[in-house]
Amino acid sequence: MVEHVRHAKTAQQLRLLSDALDSGRLGPVRRLVNILSPAEIGNLLESLPAAKRNIVWGLVDPEDDGEVLVHVGEDVRESLIAEMDQDEIIAAVEDLDLDDLADLIDDLPDTVIDEVLKSMDRDHRERLEQALSYPEDSAGRLMNTDVVTVRADVTIDVVLRYLRLRGELPDHTDYLYVVSRRNQYMGRISVSDLLTKDPATPVNELIDDEQPGIPLDTPDNEVATQFSDHDWISAPVVDANNTLLGRITIDDVVDIIRAQAEHQALSAVGLDEDEDLFSPVPRAAKRRALWLGINLATAFLASWVIGRFEATLQQIVPLAILMPIVASMGGVAATQTLTLMVRGIALGQVGVGNLRALFNKETLVGLINGAAWAVVVGVIAGLWFEPLIGVVIAAAMMINLVVAALSGVAVPLLLKRMDIDPALAGGVVVTTVTDVMGFLAFLGLGSWILVGNAA
């Protein structure tokens, strides 16, 4: 429901734009594009095939070029940069915020990077180089250095006079940071207090130490969790000596949260979050090929298991007809448990303290659903072929749903211990387990009960 409205709105813009593009009248296209925010333009460009994308890109107000580049995935970004000449790129990026520029710079051609660095004043360049020295996906990379600091020993009135002299505040300033003479972070004072308290009040009466400084090397995921756990708008970043170095703001955190969500959804099917709707075909094919290849290996493994029962299958063809059911039900049950586990692990909700309880609960759920669906499948298969086949498939189903529950809990934990992202690899591993177990249990029981010769 909800998605439709968003879709309807943008789809309508897309259609208008597409019509205008097809008609070749670029004036209306330009007008349609330039009422959008940079993020919206980025979204639009991602939705266009390469030829149209390049036309629209040429019509974007050059002032927005840099911000748009920040807001698109890497594949689209590369294609857009390829359309620009060196001067355009430099003009686009030189006014970006430090964190955005640091994020972008690796995607620029080397010659352009040199020119961009040369075009900056020394101070700005040094700060960029500093930012680039921090690990990617760390608080150091996320922060900007546009921090307004005050001293604890002045009154609000002094702060207000200083702010009027200074002129406007950086975006998303909800707190000023109070620092010592040596620029050590001591606490914060809210803009709300500056506006509502008696101007004669000294800053040190209003200072609030509820928010500790975020260490430079904090992973961005952790930064995002802290922001959303504490409803922060901005947070100070400090080095090991508690020196205030910069500030992270909620807009960047929202981008991280969105990127995390995309990562989880896309990596579950072996895709990359830089992949977009119109990534170049060779690149898209190559990216997906790896995942298909891994899946092929696991599929051959399952086939090899089936092959062990060649003689049985020859005698009892219904086993071949029914065997995908057992495997597929196991795969679904395992993926359900896995998905809950991946979320729980990401939220830090899974640990030694609750593992046994988790295993118990999932096994019980597997037993209940295994029993329920075993009866249904058993009856249908029994009526379709013969009662004894119903018994075999019911037993196999029961076994496979319990295996599914156990592997759904165990596999993500093992992967994590092996430093492999469970969101990425979990699905392949658990479905391989349930495929193999499903075929093994069903064909093994079938050989034993129906033919009397175990493989």
Added chain:
Amino acid sequence: MVEHVRHAKTAQQLRLLSDALDSGRLGPVRRLVNILSPAEIGNLLESLPAAKRNIVWGLVDPEDDGEVLVHVGEDVRESLIAEMDQDEIIAAVEDLDLDDLADLIDDLPDTVIDEVLKSMDRDHRERLEQALSYPEDSAGRLMNTDVVTVRADVTIDVVLRYLRLRGELPDHTDYLYVVSRRNQYMGRISVSDLLTKDPATPVNELIDDEQPGIPLDTPDNEVATQFSDHDWISAPVVDANNTLLGRITIDDVVDIIRAQAEHQALSAVGLDEDEDLFSPVPRAAKRRALWLGINLATAFLASWVIGRFEATLQQIVPLAILMPIVASMGGVAATQTLTLMVRGIALGQVGVGNLRALFNKETLVGLINGAAWAVVVGVIAGLWFEPLIGVVIAAAMMINLVVAALSGVAVPLLLKRMDIDPALAGGVVVTTVTDVMGFLAFLGLGSWILVGNAA
């Protein structure tokens, strides 16, 4: 990498807590719990099995009870409320923000709802009833009514004096809203301007009309997109006459974005975002049963297709051994395309303007990967059994990967047109298509080429 740190931190807390709980010394547990923010306590409670959860819940500072209830999933929330007596519940919820209370109230026992309503002053009650009259998941439900408004014809100095009289500002106030005499939204003035501009400046010189009011009935998804496209911290909500009714803030938007992400990940496997690690077993089993049942129906459909080729399978057992490979590769390829499409649709990037280009691109990717893996599979199967079987599986693979691409694009579009969430149902439908097509193509070609009798 990144998740480990978060995990390590919370897992460590979990372990400490778990040890303390096991030892029965509740003092340390209480201290460990009450240094956490309500969101963190919520996260912790979700990670505990019911018995321990209830003990910890009893130790939470009653002042935080309401906020904690807001931050947990519905299953856990119910279990926590069941542990409280009526007075505790009323005390916990009566100080909540209007939007949080509106969000929570449906989960309270009826008798408590009456008591809560009675305990409120009339004004507050009326505003709550008003909030509840808006559709769930709409801007009206998200907003709070704690808005600071100013008039356009005064100076900053007057505003500052008013604010000092008023006392503190609501959380996340980055703009004050300028309204007409009849409370119609005219624009906004930034807190930054209030702090940095000459106090003699009249408000109407600083008013900014860049942010239109959000209509009451805007879906929350759309609200979230606007916030992240425009980097807003807060936004005014208006009715059809442009009367200012309230304000939405970024903290609630972050919650929506997180919930959307969870919804996408969980609904893809038929789960509910209210499901948590320790949902009661009967409820968890029941929720997952539906999805297993749907999958069972599609699995029987695939088996029925296989059953059409009973005679062929009897003659050529290798077909039974290899057939899961074709189906499984198709399923993987289709799910990859589907996942990209679901993301594109959610972002509004898919419309009539680019459908043909999308089909072309995905088909091409399918052809390339189909050809590449057809060769690999064909050679392996040919060597394993006989060359002609290699030819059959290669052809079937080629066909199924193209079908996978087409259904990966078409299915989410069709589902959307039928008002069914593609994130929820897409996976089942596309894998059913590729299972059926995979078995049909492989066994059909096998019957024709190897046996000479089509089914």
